């Protein structure tokens with residue numbers, strides 16, 4: 719049996735300080751290879767903290783995390799995953815191509831191979847004509863596509879994304895969601911995706927993990943079941959099964975259809 723992309727076992731994260739904050743408590747989660755899982759929940763429930771723990775940018779105070787069967791630290795050193803955050807985080811003095819090549823050059827990939835891979839990635843995100851542009855010459859959505867290309871350049875089997883489309887307008891956001899679905903189908907990467915948007919989580923995911931307010935715990939998991947990434951098109955957004963899944967996530971979040979919406983979650 720192949721190892722899960724991510725295995726989170728009874729994880730807790732307590733931030734000690736003047737005021738002790740228990741950000742996460744008893745979190746158990748398995749993300750299968752090639753599976754797309756979204757994390758959704760009220761503001762401050764620990765979504766970003768959980769993602770940072772998986773990425774080994776922070777360490778749990780209890781429990782264990784493994785990525786493809788190895789400890790998170792080893793997975794980070796082995797470049798098992800790529801990361802894309804809300805701010806594209808591109809280097810302004812480097813061209814689009816040079817930004818995409820950056821992780822490859824940091825890890826000693828030769829010039830020819832780097833160039834070839836960057837060309838592939840540029841084509842994948844539809845930015846071939848913008849290879850020699852600088853980030854400030856691109857729109858926010860294009861910058862975000864560069865960030866996704868950069869995250870995928872090393873062919874990670876896992877992509878960790880923290881609200882990568884949060885700062886974009888609704889139309890651009892929907893377009894990038896469709897692109898991400900296509901890219902995932904092509905690369906077969908597993909994804910852990912943090913979002914505040916229920917429709918976004920439902921459109922993208924195989925499963926939506928609903929977290930409760932602090933201390934963050936998993937309150938429920940909605941199996942979206944709308945088909946594999948490659949089979950999903952834009953018409954899905956008007957499908958009855960899609961609306962049913964949106965309702966199921968909303969109810970899991972609010973503990974019932976009539977409850978008050980949780981702070982920090984978009985239901986549009």
Ligand SMILES: Nc1ncnc2c1ncn2[C@@H]1O[C@H](COP(=O)(O)OP(=O)(O)OP(=O)(O)O)[C@@H](O)[C@H]1O
Pocket residue numbers: 733735739740741759760761762763764765766767768932982
């Ligand atoms: N480095 C830190 N030091 C102290 N407390 C922290 C630290 N990082 C996060 N926290 C606290 O942990 C809790 C969870 O934060 P986190 O950013 O993971 O939430 P989130 O669900 O991603 O929130 P949002 O949806 O608003 O982005 C918050 O109460 C936050 O203040």
